[in-house]
């Protein structure tokens with residue numbers, strides 16, 4: 010492959026370079042280097058090679074005056090970089106040899122790298138997979154986000170409960186970033202707007218405060234190509250002169266306060282998932298990174314082209330959810346107020362530049378900001394939003410004269426209570442393409458929250474189903490399976506995941522099935538080791554590993570899984586001699602720090618585990634473990650070791666899911682509802698190779714509409730009643746019998762909004778089928794292989810190729 014680095018990667022030179030970096034960068038004698046020192050030195054060697062590719066990619070794009078895509082995302086959940094960088098550079102063998110020189114395994118060396126956890130969950134991880142695919146497909150591309158000083162909190166479990174620790178991931182520096190001293194933009198806040206008498210003069214924003222956004226770049230390597238992409242993260246820095254003024258007058262405390270007040274913008278990631286944080290600091294974060302990114306885009310364009318009328322021909326700006334939606338108003342402000350373009354021309358450009366991906370239908374997760382807050386923080390943007398809204402509603406009124414309700418529903422401003430700006434509406438009006446992230450989700454988008462917009466602009470709404478990068482989630486996470494694939498179907502699947510379909514006929518080959526099961530067994534041993542180290546619980550790698558890993562959220566229904574586990578426990582106690590299939594239920598995931606119900610569910614999982622895991626009557630045939638600190642690196646250990654993938658959200662709530670894809674790609678069988686991308690996974694791997702159960706989306710709606718009564722189900726279902734009574738009565742919290750009374754009451758008396766009780770029986774039936782199949786290891790292996798073979802379409806390369814073609818209008822290398 011990479012001929013230009015061939016000389017560089019000759020083993021002697023590689024090891025010599027590592028030693029040089031141990032001395033010159035890390036500052037340690039090679040003979041005394043720790044594993045972490047070696048990691049840093051190897052990373053430096055990779056960094057140099059990446060930097061070379063970077064300079065070349067950048068020069069090519071500038072010379073070609075290439076059209077670029079800029080992907081704006083509040084979150085990038087990257088995880089570790091070293092293994093991925095070495096794979097892209099074709100330096101894995103050299104790095105392993107260098108590690109051996111220092112009597113260490115490469116795995117141990119690599120595991121000393123801290124995760125870059127600049128995201129909460131699926132949305133942030135999607136952005137990271139997209140960067141990998143954009144680079145791999147050779148797209149001229151930039152990711153833009155925030156360089157949070159503190160990423161996603163680290164989760165520990167103490168006494169069964171979640172404890173949150175800060176994640177100062179850059180405190181000791183990271184080898185992967187390049188501070189760009191020269192790239193900085195002012196970002197302003199507050200104040201008021203002056204409108205000069207002369208209509209020819211631009212409005213003047215008299216801001217009250219200003220912060221400098223400084224660029225820190227990370228190189229994103231492409232695979233099978235010399236091309237790289239850039240992730241540009243912004244750090245907030247208080248302007249130096251104001252600092253100095255306070256310092257000079259001796260008021261150190263005021264100087265420090267001022268500095269904090271602005272620099273706190275990029276301090277911490279909000280640890281919320283699927284619920285917006287209604288805080289002023291969050292709004293400042295959103296505007297901060299969006300403004301800096303758009304200023305950067307406009308400045309680069311002007312430097313390359315010297316004019317703005319062709320901006321939309323040269324740049325696509327993508328909004329990953331509504332967090333950067335204020336960018337629509339910001340680009341208008343830059344074009345109209347600062348660059349003095351006429352409004353109509355600026356608006357035509359803006360609409361052609363932006364596109365937007367929606368990630369949720371749940372009303373409580375849709376971002377809105379009080380008009381009064383935007384007035385306070387971004388007064389000029391509020392005026393611009395009002396004008397966009399006015400012109401939009403005038404246009405919409407022509408489509409449906411006299412229909413005021415239609416206009417009220419469409420308006421960018423929700424007037425039903427305290428007036429609020431609907432960020433999703435701003436994103437839709439400002440974009441030429443809007444997409445959902447799975448077929449079902451995109452269909453529901455135009456039927457529900459965007460129905461009125463779809464009536465106006467049907468051509469704007471499309472579907473692009475999510476995907477995940479096979480480099481990280483198969484090649485890196487599962488070297489055993491990757492090797493088996495290479496020997497069986499060749500190695501092209503890394504870049505052309507459709508090739509996995511060639512695996513299908515091998516399911517009929519008994520020897521191949523044995524090899525496949527042996528790989529799975531080894532991955533389960535690795536996972537069991539991790540579980541023992543992280544929880545001190547010993548689990549049996551021959552038991553069925555039943556995995557539910559994702560953010561803890563009521564709609565994802567970890568609690569339904571717990572109910573099923575308790576039912577199993579009770580059934581086992583009632584008939585301990587029966588031939589039970591041994592099972593290990595594995596949970597992992599973080600709960601938002603303010604989400605009491607989710608935290609209580611974590612505690613219940615641990616409390617159930619504490620009872621079940623030590624009950625001698627079970628003979629170890631049921632274990633329940635909660636793996637702490639779910640994140641990318643923990644996921645890389647869990648996914649390959651899973652037999653069953655739990656994807657059991659209430660139908661109509663999970664936009665897509667990507668954990669479901671990673672697990673199926675690694676040979677786990679899905680137990681799932683008819684929701685999100687589960688539906689497309691079923692279509693691709695075959696009905697017989699997944700366990701789909703429960704109410705479908707229209708049935709969920711009908712059940713609620715008919716006046717759902719969970720208490721009725723409880724009273725008529727003895728098995729379910731016994732489960733809920735045990736939990737509510739303190740069977741799993743003997744030291745505090747009432748601990749879970751409230752949780753059970755929320756189901757029985759609180760309406761059970763996510764319909765756990767309605768789906769309970771169907772779920773248990775699906776689990777019984779899982780048990781029956783697992784007894785026949787050979788039949789199981791066939792289905793697991795069919796899952797891997799059917800997952801070719803779920804590569805983020807396919808996803809990004811669709812965005813490039815249908816949204817961004819960019820040619821790809823494919």
Ligand SMILES: *Cc1c(COP(=O)(O)O)cnc(C)c1O
Nearest residue numbers: 130131559640641644666667668
């Ligand atoms: C893939 C992934 C997610 C998303 O999981 P879902 O099951 O789709 O919610 C969340 N967190 C991490 C660390 C991931 O790797």
